[in-house]
Amino acid sequence: MRFFTVTDKNLWRLALPMILSNITVPMLGLVDTAVIGHLDSPAYLGGVAIGTTATSFLFMLLLFLRMSTTGLTAQAFGAGDKPALARALMQPLLIAVIAGLLFVALKEPLSTLATLVVGGNGEVLYQAHLFMSVRWLSAPATLANLVILGWLLGVQYARAPVILLVVGNLVNILLDLWFVIGLQWGVQGAAAATAIAEYVTLVIGLVMVWRVLKLRGISSALLRKGLHGDFSRLLRLNRDIMLRSLLLQLCFASLTILGARLGSEVVAVNAVLLMFLTFTAYALDGFAYAVEAYSGEAYGARDSSKLMQVWYASCRQAGLVALGFSLIYAVSGEAIVSMLTSLPELREMADRYLVWQMVLPLVGVWCYLLDGMFIGATRGSEMRNGMAIAAVGYGLTLLTVPWLGNHGLWLAVMVFLLLRGLSLWLIWHKHWRNNSWLPG
Numbered sequence: 001m002r003f004f005t006v007t008d009k010n011l012w013r014l015a016l017p018m019i020l021s022n023i024t025v026p027m028l029g030l031v032d033t034a035v036i037g038h039l040d041s042p043a044y045l046g047g048v049a050i051g052t053t054a055t056s057f058l059f060m061l062l063l064f065l066r067m068s069t070t071g072l073t074a075q076a077f078g079a080g081d082k083p084a085l086a087r088a089l090m091q092p093l094l095i096a097v098i099a100g101l102l103f104v105a106l107k108e109p110l111s112t113l114a115t116l117v118v119g120g121n122g123e124v125l126y127q128a129h130l131f132m133s134v135r136w137l138s139a140p141a142t143l144a145n146l147v148i149l150g151w152l153l154g155v156q157y158a159r160a161p162v163i164l165l166v167v168g169n170l171v172n173i174l175l176d177l178w179f180v181i182g183l184q185w186g187v188q189g190a191a192a193a194t195a196i197a198e199y200v201t202l203v204i205g206l207v208m209v210w211r212v213l214k215l216r217g218i219s220s221a222l223l224r225k226g227l228h229g230d231f232s233r234l235l236r237l238n239r240d241i242m243l244r245s246l247l248l249q250l251c252f253a254s255l256t257i258l259g260a261r262l263g264s265e266v267v268a269v270n271a272v273l274l275m276f277l278t279f280t281a282y283a284l285d286g287f288a289y290a291v292e293a294y295s296g297e298a299y300g301a302r303d304s305s306k307l308m309q310v311w312y313a314s315c316r317q318a319g320l321v322a323l324g325f326s327l328i329y330a331v332s333g334e335a336i337v338s339m340l341t342s343l344p345e346l347r348e349m350a351d352r353y354l355v356w357q358m359v360l361p362l363v364g365v366w367c368y369l370l371d372g373m374f375i376g377a378t379r380g381s382e383m384r385n386g387m388a389i390a391a392v393g394y395g396l397t398l399l400t401v402p403w404l405g406n407h408g409l410w411l412a413v414m415v416f417l418l419l420r421g422l423s424l425w426l427i428w429h430k431h432w433r434n435n436s437w438l439p440g
Contacts, residue, residue: 019286047127064241073154074296086226100140107136138195168201240380291372367421
């Protein structure tokens with residue numbers, strides 16, 4: 001078997017732009033932290049951290065808008081079904097706009113609830129409330145951008161992720177510097193920069209969608225018809241993916257909470273080590289997005305041969321990249337930790353847990369790829385079930401924390417990623433053996 005086939009090349013064509021775009025996301029977080037961190041009080045940085053966590057938590061629960069849109073669009077693209085392509089854009093876009101406007105209408109109660117749940121220093125909570133009051137205004141654009149990105153991925157517009165994410169993040173960074181440092185707007189300046197960047201991204205995304213619609217011969221009449229029809233399939237799929245996302249969020253939130261109970265040094269060192277996992281996940285998600293698009297196309301075309309070509313190509317290429325990350329962390333992990341923190345005690349403690357960062361890319365790559373296969377086939381309920389199995393395994397492994405300490409937390413993360421991949425693979429393998437993965 002050739003190691004680099006035409007399918008491998010096509011996979012890289014879509015995956016590479018996504019990888020390059022994805023790694024700009026943690027870079028934006030670093031810039032935000034650096035800009036706010038230079039203000040004259042730590043309360044500003046704490047406020048932005050709380051505000052970002054609260055808004056991101058809810059926005060991430062609605063990540064199903066991107067995932068379900070990619071799967072449904074890719075299937076319609078593979079089948080050459082223009083009405084389904086229009087429906088795959090318009091119905092989730094309607095949900096995104098309604099949900100976004102609801103967030104705007106409830107921004108004050110949501111901000112107040114978030115500060116009550118978190119508790120703590122009054123000045124920090126005040127700054128968090130200021131940040132969220134502005135950040136919620138971007139909700140319609142933020143959620144619509146998820147749909148647009150998902151749709152453009154589904155039609156395999158490879159440049160879309162780069163243009164949307166890079167331009168949006170660049171605008172955000174420039175406005176951040178201007179509003180916070182130049183105009184001295186504080187945390188509201190940081191929130192305003194993000195909100196404006198989301199709307200700029202929305203305009204660019206709509207232009208790209210319009211070009212694809214013209215190219216595919218999808219008329220405004222088809223788009224209007226796309227607002228009607230059966231919403232039930234979309235709602236069921238979104239419900240299942242939302243429950244999956246909730247379990248994922250809760251597991252990783254518990255990592256921080258339990259780390260804090262082990263001590264302030266542990267929660268700090270885990271924040272540093274999570275940068276390794278975050279960076280790896282963003283990079284490998286580039287392959288997951290490509291698998292979503294290509295497997296969804298093969299699913300829509302009822303082409304089992306093409307589906308297997310995509311699967312084998314993704315295993316070869318993503319597996320190689322995961323191995324590369326493991327080797328980099330093995331050779332340069334201590335140097336990377338030194339770049340992330342200057343505190344000697346944190347560096348020494350982080351070095352003890354670096355072995356987990358070497359193992360996790362090789363363990364986790366398969367669950368990312370299988371997520372892509374299941375999203376492409378719009379099998380949301382099975383993704384939800386797989387995530388539930390992984391969450392139970394994660395919870396049981398946490399019982400080792402009293403004996404293993406922080407090693408127990410990272411063991412639980414490894415088990416979580418392993419069970420996500422294993423459970424999905426067993427489901428997929430059973431379908432493939434029974435010839436029930438593709439529709440009749």
